[in-house]
Amino acid sequence: MVFAGWTLWLDWQITNTFEARRWDLPARVYAAPMELYVGRPLTPERLVAQLGQLGYSRGDGVRVGTYRQVAGQVRFHRRDVRFWDGGQSRQQLVVRFDANSVTAIVDAAGQPVGIARLDPLMIGSVFAAHGEDRLILAPDEIPSLLRDTLLFVEDRRFESHFGLDLKAIARAAWANLRAGRVTQGGSTLTQQLVKSYFLTNERSWRRKAREAVMSVLLELRFEKQEILTAYINEIYLGQDGNRAIHGFALASQFYFARPLTELSPAEMATLVAMVRGPSYYSPVRFADRLKSRRDRIITGMGEVGLLDTTAVTEALAAPLVVASRDADRRNYFPAFVDLVRRQLRRDYDDDVLETTGLSVFTTMDPLAQMAAQRALGEHLDRLRIDGPATEKLQGAVVVIDPRLGEVQALVGGRNRVGSGFNRALDAKRQIGSLIKPVVYLTALQSGQWHMASSIEDAPMTVAGDDGREWRPQNFSKSFQGDVPLIRALAESINVATVRLGLQVGLRNVAETLHRLGGPALDPAYPSLLLGAVELSVLEVANVYMAFVADGLKPPLRAVRAVVSPGGETINRYPLDVTSVAGSDVLYQLRVGLAQVMRLGTGRSARSTLGESLELAGKTGTSNDFRDAWFAGFSADRLAVVWVGNDDNSPTGLTGSRGALPVWTRLMAALAPSGLRFTPPDNTRATTIDYQTGQEVRSDCRNAISVAVPSETELAQDRTCRRTRLPARALQWLKDNL
Amino acid sequence: MQRAWVFVVLVLAGCSLFEPAPFPSSKTTSTTVERTPRDEAPNVIEQPAVRPGSTLKPAAAALIEQAREESDKGQAARAGAALENAIRIDPEHPAPWLALAELRFSENNLGPAENLARRALNLATRGSAEARAANALLTRIQSAPR
Numbered sequence: 035m036v037f038a039g040w041t042l043w044l045d046w047q048i049t050n051t052f053e054a055r056r057w058d059l060p061a062r063v064y065a066a067p068m069e070l071y072v073g074r075p076l077t078p079e080r081l082v083a084q085l086g087q088l089g090y091s092r093g094d095g096v097r098v099g100t101y102r103q104v105a106g107q108v109r110f111h112r113r114d115v116r117f118w119d120g121g122q123s124r125q126q127l128v129v130r131f132d133a134n135s136v137t138a139i140v141d142a143a144g145q146p147v148g149i150a151r152l153d154p155l156m157i158g159s160v161f162a163a164h165g166e167d168r169l170i171l172a173p174d175e176i177p178s179l180l181r182d183t184l185l186f187v188e189d190r191r192f193e194s195h196f197g198l199d200l201k202a203i204a205r206a207a208w209a210n211l212r213a214g215r216v217t218q219g220g221s222t223l224t225q226q227l228v229k230s231y232f233l234t235n236e237r238s239w240r241r242k243a244r245e246a247v248m249s250v251l252l253e254l255r256f257e258k259q260e261i262l263t264a265y266i267n268e269i270y271l272g273q274d275g276n277r278a279i280h281g282f283a284l285a286s287q288f289y290f291a292r293p294l295t296e297l298s299p300a301e302m303a304t305l306v307a308m309v310r311g312p313s314y315y316s317p318v319r320f321a322d323r324l325k326s327r328r329d330r331i332i333t334g335m336g337e338v339g340l341l342d343t344t345a346v347t348e349a350l351a352a353p354l355v356v357a358s359r360d361a362d363r364r365n366y367f368p369a370f371v372d373l374v375r376r377q378l379r380r381d382y383d384d385d386v387l388e389t390t391g392l393s394v395f396t397t398m399d400p401l402a403q404m405a406a407q408r409a410l411g412e413h414l415d416r417l418r419i420d421g422p423a424t425e426k427l428q429g430a431v432v433v434i435d436p437r438l439g440e441v442q443a444l445v446g447g448r449n450r451v452g453s454g455f456n457r458a459l460d461a462k463r464q465i466g467s468l469i470k471p472v473v474y475l476t477a478l479q480s481g482q483w484h485m486a487s488s489i490e491d492a493p494m495t496v497a498g499d500d501g502r503e504w505r506p507q508n509f510s511k512s513f514q515g516d517v518p519l520i521r522a523l524a525e526s527i528n529v530a531t532v533r534l535g536l537q538v539g540l541r542n543v544a545e546t547l548h549r550l551g552g553p554a555l556d557p558a559y560p561s562l563l564l565g566a567v568e569l570s571v572l573e574v575a576n577v578y579m580a581f582v583a584d585g586l587k588p589p590l591r592a593v594r595a596v597v598s599p600g601g602e603t604i605n606r607y608p609l610d611v612t613s614v615a616g617s618d619v620l621y622q623l624r625v626g627l628a629q630v631m632r633l634g635t636g637r638s639a640r641s642t643l644g645e646s647l648e649l650a651g652k653t654g655t656s657n658d659f660r661d662a663w664f665a666g667f668s669a670d671r672l673a674v675v676w677v678g679n680d681d682n683s684p685t686g687l688t689g690s691r692g693a694l695p696v697w698t699r700l701m702a703a704l705a706p707s708g709l710r711f712t713p714p715d716n717t718r719a720t721t722i723d724y725q726t727g728q729e730v731r732s733d734c735r736n737a738i739s740v741a742v743p744s745e746t747e748l749a750q751d752r753t754c755r756r757t758r759l760p761a762r763a764l765q766w767l768k769d770n771l
Numbered sequence: 772m773q774r775a776w777v778f779v780v781l782v783l784a785g786c787s788l789f790e791p792a793p794f795p796s797s798k799t800t801s802t803t804v805e806r807t808p809r810d811e812a813p814n815v816i817e818q819p820a821v822r823p824g825s826t827l828k829p830a831a832a833a834l835i836e837q838a839r840e841e842s843d844k845g846q847a848a849r850a851g852a853a854l855e856n857a858i859r860i861d862p863e864h865p866a867p868w869l870a871l872a873e874l875r876f877s878e879n880n881l882g883p884a885e886n887l888a889r890r891a892l893n894l895a896t897r898g899s900a901e902a903r904a905a906n907a908l909l910t911r912i913q914s915a916p917r
Contacts, residue, residue: 071830071860121850148833437853437862496837516838584893587884595852606848609855609871609884617893625816632814648816670862712822719818732815739816 041247048248049255050232051265059170059391059599060161061378063371064154065398066440066594070129071149073137075705078108080401081129084491085110085402089292096616098124099677106131113293115153118595118603122151134705155400156287158371160378160387161277169283170391170599171209174261177295179263179266180282180302180342185304189223193258194573197224197249224249227265271305279312287318291357299341300352303331317356317696325354343667347711357432369446370398372456373592381605382596391599396592397440399433403705406431406443406673413696414448414677417687424685429677430457431696432575434705436672437580439542439588444572455680463678464660466689467635468654469547469565471581471623473535474523476546478619481586485520485626486727487721491530491556499559501567505577506532509655514624516725520740523626524634526653528564535563549614551576565654575674578665581624582649582672584714616719622741623671624650627666627709629738633724634688639698648708651697653689659683662692667704673697677743711741718744723751730754824896831861836871842874850874865891865901869908874914885912 070076085101085108093100095109102109104318115122125136126142136416139147185192188585199222206220209477209678221229228248265379271280271285285305286294289695297305307327308315319364328731329350338348354626374396380385386392417424425489433443446456477483491514493508498504508528521529542676544558555562569577572590580587588611594607627650630636635653643649651666660682665674677692678685685692713719727748730737734754742748827835834857841850851874857867872887888908896901 069827070862073828073861086875119849149830182791258823435859438859505794584890586890586893594855603848607860608851610883611890611891613886625818628816629814631818710822711818713817713818713820719816719820721815724814739818741818 041251044244044248045251045255048228048251048289049229052252052256059389059771060388061387061394061596062332063158063374063390063396064159064268065157065396065400065403066153066442067115068073068152068400069149069282070127070136070139070152072136072138075134075707076136077134078103078131081108084152084401087404089287089296091292091296094129096126099292100680109694111283112150113153113410116601117149117151117154120599122202125150127188144348147662153499154395157356157396157398157400158523160375161369163722169287170267171283171294172262173259175295176266178264179299179340180294180306183267183299183302183331183335184266184309185223185262185305186334186338186340188309190489191263191295192223193672195222195224195444197253198246198252200223205290218637223248223265224252224261224487227261227268228252229748230268230270231598238442242734247293257262268539269309270312271308271460272316289356298349298352299345299764300328300331300332300349303335303349303652304328304354304356307331317354321354329356332723335446337647340645360711366770367403367444369456369458370403370441370592372442372446373441373459375445377592377598377607380463389666392604393599395594395597397435397438397442397594398444398592399442402433402704403443403445403672405443405700406433409696410675411448411697417677417692424687425682426679427685428457428679428680429675429693429696430461430571431456431700432571432580432674433700434575434590434672435670436582436667437588437670439590440594441572441575441592442591442671455682457573460570460575461678462570463676463682464566464656465569465574465663466565466654466656466661467528468574468663469562469567470523470526470531471532471627471652472547472550472577473538473543473563474519474582474626475550476543476622477534477538479546479615481543483519483534483538484746485622486518486722486729486742486746486748487739488727489519489530489534489757491520491522491527491533493513494533496532496560496612498538499561504560508696509600513701518722518724518740520626520629520722520738521727524632526630526635526686531562532563532689536560546615547577550580551614568613571674572701573678574663574665574676575672578667579672580614581620581627582667582669583620585613585615585620586611587614588612588616588732606725617714618743621711621714621717622743624709625739625741627639627651628709631666636664636690636694638690639694639701642698643701646681646708647706647707648703649713650709653694655688655692658684659686659688662687662689664689664693664697666697667709668703669709670706671701671706673700675700713741716744717741718746720748722748723754726751731756778896822894822896824899827864827866828861831857831864831867834860835867838870838874842877847874847878863894865905866892868894869901869905872905872912874906876908876915879915881912881915881917885909888912 045434078645082103090099090101090110096103098113100109100111110129111126114124128140129136130138139150139655140148199220203220225245226635228245233335267281270280272279279285279584282305283294285295290297290301293512307324315323315327330345332349334343374394410431414427414429418429428447431445434441444458446458493501495505506529510750517530540558544555546552576590586607593607598604630650630652631640649666649668651664654663661676661678675693675696718739720729720741721732722728724736724738728751729748731752733756834853838850838853841853854867854871854874862869868887869891872884872891875884876886888905892902892905895905
């Protein structure tokens with residue numbers, strides 16, 4: 035009676051566990067897929083880099099998952115690709131290039147292909163701390179060689195036993211008795227699966243009995259195929275920090291950085307070899323031990339006909355190569371996934387994200403992400419040589435496609451895989467002169483000012499934030515007298531900007547900042563006008579996004595869609611734009627920000643990136659050189675860089691020296707398309723004298739482009755001195771003397 | 772919806788709906804002296820008064836066509852996705868913005884439709900067929916019951 039009750043209890047437990055246990059399936063997070071089409075700016079090298087990142091291997095380009103690069107073209111066999119908005123089947127493709135773009139895409143039959151998508155790069159998973167990570171395979175996704183090898187090694191009578199293999203138990207018992215200790219196990223796959231479910235290493239007769247009864251019950255209740263599939267998805271195959279690697283599919287990615295279906299026989303044998311004990315047979319610590327077990331398995335595979343002689347010879351000759359930890363982690367971008375998680379938290383509970391196997395399609399551009407990481411890392415390394423003030427330097431970078439509001443890259447610090455502090459989101463720092471475009475935009479919006487208007491740059495005293503007198507200073511410690519607004523912006527003149535800001539009204543400046551996407555400041559203090567307001571890198575990017583286009587600003591997005599495990603799209607985040615400012619005033623401001631890059635604090639970037647590329651941006655340096663900023667954009671990329679110390683100590687760096695070089699390196703790697711300037715209605719383009727603000731001919735020596743409201747009448751100066759030197763020579767002199 | 776799709780199909784068919792705009796001088800000061808860019812001061816930015824027309828990239832055109840098919844099948848979400856993709860491929864061209872504005876209008880999302888149509892208008896060459904189509908759509912949106 036007691037036994038019957040106990041058995042019923044076990045039956046209930048195991049059936050429940052097997053059936054009702056939904057594997058904790060972390061949400062999978064994917065980058066935006068690279069799309070190939072005729073005319074797309076791309077080089078063969080960048081395509082090959084992307085294929086490499088996706089785990090394609092160099093080969094003939096005919097086998098699935100391989101590529102071949104020959105002069106001016108890349109042939110590859112793309113895997114099946116599934117997206118939220120449709121899929122594309124595996125396909126052999128040939129992509130041809132000219133100097134810098136795709137000229138043709140054809141399939142194996144030579145037929146042109148309109149748009150080909152690459153697989154989306156998996157960039158992370160959302161799993162709980164100490165959570166289990168796995169990829170689930172359906173029965174028909176399990177390679178037969180893996181299945182057969184596993185059964186051959188772990189449970190040869192799997193198809194015929196009833197959960198227990200009495201012969202194997204007897205053999206193991208005899209071997210253990212002779213050895214005087216436990217040297218062999220006789221567990222079937224079913225027993226191993228039961229053991230894995232209940233996660234106990236207790237060695238007792240009681241546990242053994244419970245495991246045996248449960249195994250028999252499991253076999254009575256379920257098909258062999260269901261049990262084997264569960265085993266292949268469940269079995270523990272290693273540990274990566276706090277992430278437990280479960281199942282062969284994830285192990286394949288973790289150890290070989292490729293899908294299971296693309297593994298060689300030697301690699302499959304390696305994974306099967308590790309089932310017995312992933313740490314005892316660790317490929318890193320005990321490679322020889324693992325290789326000798328792998329080789330025994332390969333030989334056995336030959337003996338039972340799973341491999342022919344040639345394949346055995348080949349497999350035995352294959353070195354035991356596992357991808358480095360970095361290779362697996364190379365494609366993990368925790369800072370970006372952190373942003374994704376925060377966006378999704380508005381719609382999903384943590385529990386749903388961590389356990390229900392959602393696929394999250396994001397906006398990340400892997401090439402931009404890698405470029406941003408490299409640009410920041412390399413520049414910080416260079417700065418660190420300078421001494422103690424720069425030793426602990428940290429930084430953060432955000433890259434956005436400003437037309438769509440899509441976050442393409444996010445770097446949260448020097449050490450990207452460290453579980454650390456995400457500075458791009460959480461480090462709120464004073465933005466210094468990055469605030470100035472907001473002040474100038476407010477002035478333009480008032481209708482009282484245009485970029486050729488004069489503002490006085492002379493000593494002034496104002497009531498400060500604490501009620502005491504405040505005397506703002508210029509970086510140069512000198513004053514320029516009356517200056518046109520465009521010059522005050524380009525040269526980032528502090529006192530002229532404070533005077534302008536007070537004249538247009540602090541309240542108005544604060545409101546503009548808020549409308550553009552910045553924080554609400556109430557009350558606002560005069561120090562706001564020099565950037566004594568704390569924003570994160572992402573918040574700055576959100577504000578600056580308004581400056582790029584026509585005042586119709588998309589909200590920031592990191593996620594395009596969320597898809598259920600069944601392939602159903604359960605959430606979309608569609609493109610939208612809202613009006614935040616007039617296109618005319620933004621245009622006038624943008625011409626000013628372009629002058630920052632020509633003759634102001636951003637000009638060093640232009641000499642690196644080329645003078646024909648129109649860019650716009652602004653440097654920022656907070657008090658005592660605590661924060662170095664640069665925010666700038668082309669037509670298609672907006673990037674914001676912050677460099678500083680976590681403890682807020684001074685770095686001795688200006689925005690030009692600390693952050694602009696990171697931005698420049700990054701932009702150089704992204705091959706951005708330049709801004710184009712066509713004045714909107716109600717705005718006219720003209721040239722003024724840089725010193726006086728009077729309208730002059732464009733060949734005058736001090737001529738500078740501005741845009742002003744159409745009806746604006748400017749004082750004319752027809753007596754200017756013409757430039758005698760060719761423009762390039764003049765620029766060279768300005769840059770170098 | 773219909774009219775914009777007709778417009779878009781015409782664009783796809785390669786009809787020359789608009790003459791390529793001349794590339795006028797950026798200078799607005801009155802002078803008769805002929806100048807080359809080399810004579811200009813280095814801080815003069817080319818600001819042509821009229822945006823040059825451009826041809827829609829074929830990949831973006833194909834996506835707009837695909838969006839039309841999806842929209843006809845009642846697959847608005849897929850149509851929207853295809854149009855967003857078209858915008859990614861050719862963001863400077865007004866056609867995909869205009870088509871997305873039409874789609875939002877057909878879904879009765881008037882606010883987004885209006886803003887997207889404005890973006891299309893801002894990108895269109897003044898006086899071009901796209902500008903006219905965007906203006907016409909804006910009129911319909913503004914006169915739609917809210």
